[in-house]
Amino acid sequence: MKRRPSESSMETSSKRQPPTGFARQARSSSRRTSPLLSSLGTEPDTACRPESLEKVSFVLDAGLSALETLQSAGVTMGYGSDLLGQMHGHQSEEFLLRGRVLKPRDVIRSATVDAARVLNMEGLIGTIAPGAHADLIAVYGNPLKDLAILSDPARLRKIIKGG
Secondary structure: OOOOOOHHHHHHHHOOOOOHHHHHHHHHOOOEEOOOOHHHHOOOOOOOOHHHHHHHHHHHHHHHHHHHHHHHOOOEEOOOOOOOHHHHHHHHHHHHHHHOOOOHHHHHHHHOHHHHHHOOOEOOEOOOOOOOOOOEEEEOOOOOOOHHHHHOHHHEEEEEOOO
């Protein structure tokens, strides 16, 4: 028989914050990270049990809180998702999830310049410069004002890969 956490333990754990000491340590040691949230923000499976949905919500809230903590500590955060198979179509929703707690320019930077830093590929990717590998998109609208543009395939005008 599976045991469900008691209400009091859920209440206590939901008040936990990511350790800000860890974020400061990560920053001071030049560590980099690529938080993954998109699988948590997708529409829940209607077959999920209520306690599973509660857990997903808890983990998503903790992830968003961690993003805020890492951002305020100045930790370089790359962008990415680990979604495969049927979930692959949801990977660009990571822009919207991050946009809940980060400024659009910071979310976009995490997918470009900061991603290059995380991968130790500065100057080769994440920038438009001579000698860099240029993957570019042109969109309808301004993603600095509306991050939803980046997760809506209908708003993509052009994709240039390896240009």
